[in-house]
Amino acid sequence: MEITMVVDGERVELTVEPRHTLADVLREQCGRTGTHVGCEHGVCGACTVLVDDEPVRSCLMFAVQADGSTVRTVEGLESDDGTLHPLQEAFVAHHGLQCGFCTPGMLMTALHLLDTHPEPDRETIRREMSGNICRCTGYMGIVDAVEEAARLR
Amino acid sequence: MKCAPFEYVRPTSVDEVLAALVAADGEGKILAGGQSLVPVMALRMARPAVIVDINRVEGLAAVERDGDTVHVGALVRHRTLAEQSAHPLLAEAARHIGHAAIRTRGTAGGSIAHADPAAELPVVAVATGATVTAAGARGDRWVAADDLFAGPLMTTLDADEMITGLDVPVPTRWGFAGFARRHGDFALVTVVVAEVRGQVRIAVGGVGAVPLRARAAEAAIGEPVERVAQLVGDELNPTGDLHGSAEFRRGVAVEMARRALASAGI
Ligand SMILES: Cc1cc2nc3c(=O)[nH]c(=O)nc-3n(C[C@H](O)[C@H](O)[C@H](O)COP(=O)(O)OP(=O)(O)OC[C@H]3O[C@@H](n4cnc5c(N)ncnc54)[C@H](O)[C@@H]3O)c2cc1C
Numbered sequence: 500m501e502i503t504m505v506v507d508g509e510r511v512e513l514t515v516e517p518r519h520t521l522a523d524v525l526r527e528q529c530g531r532t533g534t535h536v537g538c539e540h541g542v543c544g545a546c547t548v549l550v551d552d553e554p555v556r557s558c559l560m561f562a563v564q565a566d567g568s569t570v571r572t573v574e575g576l577e578s579d580d581g582t583l584h585p586l587q588e589a590f591v592a593h594h595g596l597q598c599g600f601c602t603p604g605m606l607m608t609a610l611h612l613l614d615t616h617p618e619p620d621r622e623t624i625r626r627e628m629s630g631n632i633c634r635c636t637g638y639m640g641i642v643d644a645v646e647e648a649a650r651l652r
Numbered sequence: 653m654k655c656a657p658f659e660y661v662r663p664t665s666v667d668e669v670l671a672a673l674v675a676a677d678g679e680g681k682i683l684a685g686g687q688s689l690v691p692v693m694a695l696r697m698a699r700p701a702v703i704v705d706i707n708r709v710e711g712l713a714a715v716e717r718d719g720d721t722v723h724v725g726a727l728v729r730h731r732t733l734a735e736q737s738a739h740p741l742l743a744e745a746a747r748h749i750g751h752a753a754i755r756t757r758g759t760a761g762g763s764i765a766h767a768d769p770a771a772e773l774p775v776v777a778v779a780t781g782a783t784v785t786a787a788g789a790r791g792d793r794w795v796a797a798d799d800l801f802a803g804p805l806m807t808t809l810d811a812d813e814m815i816t817g818l819d820v821p822v823p824t825r826w827g828f829a830g831f832a833r834r835h836g837d838f839a840l841v842t843v844v845v846a847e848v849r850g851q852v853r854i855a856v857g858g859v860g861a862v863p864l865r866a867r868a869a870e871a872a873i874g875e876p877v878e879r880v881a882q883l884v885g886d887e888l889n890p891t892g893d894l895h896g897s898a899e900f901r902r903g904v905a906v907e908m909a910r911r912a913l914a915s916a917g918i
């Protein structure tokens with residue numbers, strides 16, 4: 500099936516198989532391997548992207564369903580000259596990642612969190628990020644990073 | 653894992669959805685938010701031959717108050733339900749569903765149709781005495797929530813019927829209490845108390861195959877809250893699993909009932 504999406508500001512026209520998820524198509528047909536796939540059934544959050552500005556699990560949405568949508572992935576976070584997004588800077592500064600597998604989903608979830616909760620306390624950050632699983636960090640660095648990014652806004 | 657191949661159709665009206673389901677001859681499946689169906693397909697526990705995507709069907713996404721009832725279209729997302737103010741109990745229940753990314757996509761109709769015994773919206777539907785509208789080739793029919801849930805992940809709807817919406821009475825007093833081990837997890841036990849048209853109804857989720865009415869406790873309304881809550885526990889016959897033993901669940905149910913009754917002011 501033919502679909503059109505805007506991915507990180509770039510218009511793409513693709514032919515996709517209906518059973519392929521948005522995560523698959525982003526990774527394999529759009530070259531955006533920044534979006535990670537962990538569990539492939541909605542529980543780990545690694546594949547979280549924004550579709551029309553709302554967070555979604557890209558493993559639970561077929562790419563055909565994103566036809567006509569605007570998709571934002573972790574690869575659209577940095578600015579054109581390569582400057583990292585303040586959230587990315589904060590993750591680096593606070594050791595918000597170790598292996599980095601969960602990081603794309605963490606960043607996209609945090610981005611939406613900061614949009615909807617401009618001054619989150621640590622409890623809110625923990626609650627809103629609880630759908631994203633990290634096997635490495637123990638979460639403290641992630642919460643610290645999101646807290647700082649919120650403060651700097 | 654990846655889903656097995658399927659034929660994909662994207663109708664824009666209820667009639668077209670029904671025609672597609674009939675044409676699929678029992679091999680078709682409605683796709684709404686996909687937050688329950690896609691995992692099941694990814695695990696290959698379901699391999700529908702035809703996916704009927706209802707996300708672009710018009711007119712199913714509104715929350716509207718009509719007298720003492722709120723109509724919720726099948727495609728109303730959990731997020732919208734959580735943010736609306738026409739039905740505060742539904743808003744509270746929707747806030748307990750999963751995480752933001754799940755609430756972006758998951759729908760009211762899908763949650764009811766999926767009939768997960770631990771899901772929040774079916775418990776609210778039973779507690780309030782909601783009515784589900786099911787469209788089928790033979791026209792619409794209206795099913796009371798008490799008659800809808802047949803077992804875990806099973807309803808009394810036919811495979812070629814589609815939920816178009818639900819009418820949920822607005823309770824004059826209500827209480828919602830759920831216990832989950834972690835934020836966003838399915839609740840171990842959910843208790844909803846709702847006073848509708850002068851009658852107090854109590855429904856419990858997570859401890860049986862379907863949301864259960866606690867009728868003995870309902871009959872004891874007026875007695876001390878602790879006593880009514882104890883009756884809720886006495887009526888249950890929970891089974892234990894790795895998330896909690898039967899006795900633990902019963903204990904949690906009594907406490908959730910106490911909290912729900914107290915917050916309803918009953
Ligand atoms: C990580 C995670 C956490 C979750 N946590 C919770 C939670 O805490 N509480 C909770 O209640 N739920 C939870 N869910 C499930 C979520 O609420 C789903 O949105 C809901 O169960 C199904 O709704 P859906 O719109 O996504 O339906 P889909 O997944 O699209 O469909 C589910 C089933 O319903 C059928 N169906 C869908 N719409 C209709 C209709 N209009 N008419 C007839 N049949 C229809 C489909 O054919 C399918 O069989 C969670 C899901 C995930 C992935």
Ligand code: FES
Binds near residue numbers: 543
């Ligand atoms: S890969 Fe999508 S939630 Fe785990």
Ligand code: FES
Binds near residue numbers: 597600632633
């Ligand atoms: S940094 Fe390794 S999973 Fe989070």
